[in-house]
Amino acid sequence: MAATEPRHPAQPTPVADETYDVVVLGGGPTGENVADRVHAAGLSAVLVESELVGGECSYWACMPSKALLRPVTARADARQVPGLRDAVAGPLDTPAVLAHRDAFASHWNDDGQARWLDGAGIDLVRGHGRLAGPRRVAVDDGRVLTARHAVAVCTGSRPVLPDIPGLAAAKPWTSRDATSAKEVPGRLVVVGGGVVGVEMATAWRALGASVTLLVRGDGLLPRMEPFAGHLVAESLAEAGAFLRTGVEVREVRREAPGGPVTVVLAAGDEIVADELLIATGRAPRTDDLGLETVGLTPGAWLDVDDSLRVPGVTGGWLYGVGDVNHRALLTHQGKYQARIAGAAIAARARRVPILESDRWGAHTATADTAAVPQVVFSDPEAASVGLTAAQAERAGYRTRVVDQDLGAVAGASLYADGYRGRARMVVDLDREVLLGATFVGPGVGELLHSATIAVAGEIPVERLWHAVPAYPTISEVWLRLLEAYRD
Numbered sequence: 001m002a003a004t005e006p007r008h009p010a011q012p013t014p015v016a017d018e019t020y021d022v023v024v025l026g027g028g029p030t031g032e033n034v035a036d037r038v039h040a041a042g043l044s045a046v047l048v049e050s051e052l053v054g055g056e057c058s059y060w061a062c063m064p065s066k067a068l069l070r071p072v073t074a075r076a077d078a079r080q081v082p083g084l085r086d087a088v089a090g091p092l093d094t095p096a097v098l099a100h101r102d103a104f105a106s107h108w109n110d111d112g113q114a115r116w117l118d119g120a121g122i123d124l125v126r127g128h129g130r131l132a133g134p135r136r137v138a139v140d141d142g143r144v145l146t147a148r149h150a151v152a153v154c155t156g157s158r159p160v161l162p163d164i165p166g167l168a169a170a171k172p173w174t175s176r177d178a179t180s181a182k183e184v185p186g187r188l189v190v191v192g193g194g195v196v197g198v199e200m201a202t203a204w205r206a207l208g209a210s211v212t213l214l215v216r217g218d219g220l221l222p223r224m225e226p227f228a229g230h231l232v233a234e235s236l237a238e239a240g241a242f243l244r245t246g247v248e249v250r251e252v253r254r255e256a257p258g259g260p261v262t263v264v265l266a267a268g269d270e271i272v273a274d275e276l277l278i279a280t281g282r283a284p285r286t287d288d289l290g291l292e293t294v295g296l297t298p299g300a301w302l303d304v305d306d307s308l309r310v311p312g313v314t315g316g317w318l319y320g321v322g323d324v325n326h327r328a329l330l331t332h333q334g335k336y337q338a339r340i341a342g343a344a345i346a347a348r349a350r351r352v353p354i355l356e357s358d359r360w361g362a363h364t365a366t367a368d369t370a371a372v373p374q375v376v377f378s379d380p381e382a383a384s385v386g387l388t389a390a391q392a393e394r395a396g397y398r399t400r401v402v403d404q405d406l407g408a409v410a411g412a413s414l415y416a417d418g419y420r421g422r423a424r425m426v427v428d429l430d431r432e433v434l435l436g437a438t439f440v441g442p443g444v445g446e447l448l449h450s451a452t453i454a455v456a457g458e459i460p461v462e463r464l465w466h467a468v469p470a471y472p473t474i475s476e477v478w479l480r481l482l483e484a485y486r487d
């Protein structure tokens with residue numbers, strides 16, 4: 001089944017002047033925010049978009065996936081509340097869930113976002129843009145846009161298909177199909193135990209598909225603390241999904257278009273399904289971008305410094321922001337980078353000194369390396385910020401790791417009967433500040449920002465002691481973690 005196609009893109013805003021202060025290539029969440037920031041700083045900006053304004057996040061990633069998952073986690077939570085359990089015992093209303101998803105994907109129509117650009121005073125050019133030498137962007141309709149100060153490449157990423165015999169011919173689902181499919185497949189095989197694999201296995205299993213998750217490593221969510229993957233795997237199994245770890249796909253066959261697909265594992269066994277989702281990571285959208293015209297390598301992630309500028313480009317006019325630079329493939333980090341890059345572009349345009357040496361200054365995207373928050377909207381949710389215990393150890397910190405059973409907190413047991421969850425904080429013993437925190441359990445996504453503030457703010461543990469969590473909330477786990485640390 002093909003991913004839902006963009007519908008009726010709005011007519012482009014007429015472009016009067018082909019020279020701008022800033023040309024932004026790619027109108028996803030990152031590109032929109034770069035354009036907005038430089039425009040707010042008094043520079044003129046044009047945004048070039050080849051598909052839909054709003055990018056992957058709005059139509060085939062964050063928004064539709066979270067709209068599919070919200071009914072799943074809300075039902076799971078309600079089923080753990082005495083007095084409510086029986087009222088939500090039935091199946092999800094699949095047409096209503098899919099309609100809710102369609103609405104959150106704006107029916108794959110970007111009129112609203114194009115209007116926002118117009119209102120913000122940012123010109124929109126629809127078409128595929130390519131660099132055409134220094135400061136120039138050629139659009140496939142023949143026009144050439146020139147940037148006085150900067151070109152910001154915000155072209156994002158696309159799913160990778162591993163080199164498995166028969167895979168491409170079998171027309172597997174990618175994240176685009178998994179977030180936009182109009183029907184629930186009877187049997188779905190998911191390859192990849194990262195965030196996309198876990199979230200989409202959760203959603204489609206809850207909508208009634210028989211789901212088999214094939215994972216090459218030994219568990220799910222390998223970038224998080226190991227207990228996150230364990231708890232999510234346990235819950236997926238209870239939901240009736242089949243998880244196979246330590247397996248490799250050797251070959252894929254689909255004899256007839258629309259017919260069943262056979263997945264052959266390295267050990268020789270075969271799994272037959274109706275759809276196959278490949279969720280094995282992302283590749284940069286830089287292969288057809290004219291990078292070679294400015295001495296860079298097409299198809300590679302864009303290497304950038306902490307102000308999001310591409311080093312080694314004469315004149316320093318090229319920036320790479322968002323997924324395309326591979327620093328942190330998340331919408332909120334792309335938007336954060338856009339705020340930093342926008343400020344740096346505007347400062348350099350005005351010849352104002354850049355605060356490069358100020359780690360937490362306006363022109364340095366330090367949070368990309370020190371405090372990236374992420375919520376996996378599985379059941380239960382998994383939320384983390386900063387370093388895991390293993391990452392901190394690898395980075396050479398002297399650490400103390402403190403764990404707590406989330407279910408033992410009064411607020412958690414009120415939130416859900418039999419609440420299962422766990423929390424961990426990783427403390428840098430030399431500075432006595434948090435390097436990272438992880439929470440796994442129902443509703444923990446909304447708990448994460450407290451940890452992000454602690455990590456990004458480098459708040460001493462001694463001062464956190466005075467940040468009193470309200471009783472009886474799940475946040476009281478902070479008190480338990482700090483008590484355990486001080487004991």
Ligand SMILES: Cc1cc2nc3c(=O)[nH]c(=O)nc-3n(C[C@H](O)[C@H](O)[C@H](O)COP(=O)(O)OP(=O)(O)OC[C@H]3O[C@@H](n4cnc5c(N)ncnc54)[C@H](O)[C@@H]3O)c2cc1C
Nearest residue numbers: 026028029030050055056061062129156322323329330331
């Ligand atoms: C299934 C899924 C779920 C996700 N869920 C979350 C989530 O819950 N939270 C979260 O933070 N992140 C999530 N992500 C990640 C998030 O989608 C990305 O980090 C985010 O979209 C990156 O934004 P971006 O603007 O850098 O790139 P994109 O959103 O990819 O936008 C790039 C834009 O550039 C355009 N473009 C590309 N090349 C050209 C060209 N040559 N000329 C003109 N235009 C071009 C594209 O059409 C696109 O519109 C999810 C990802 C997936 C796959």
Ligand SMILES: NC(=O)c1ccc[n+]([C@@H]2O[C@H](COP(=O)([O-])OP(=O)(O)OC[C@H]3O[C@@H](n4cnc5c(N)ncnc54)[C@H](O)[C@@H]3O)[C@@H](O)[C@H]2O)c1
Nearest residue numbers: 162192193194195196197216279280281282329375376377
């Ligand atoms: N809620 C969220 O924040 C959210 C949701 C979805 C996606 N995202 C972002 O989108 C990005 C892409 O997600 P993703 O899940 O595709 O990538 P990922 O990198 O998170 O996970 C991909 C997984 O596939 C495995 N893999 C790679 N090649 C394989 C192969 N040939 N066979 C079997 N397994 C293989 C990897 O070991 C890895 O565990 C992530 O970086 C994530 O940050 C975020």
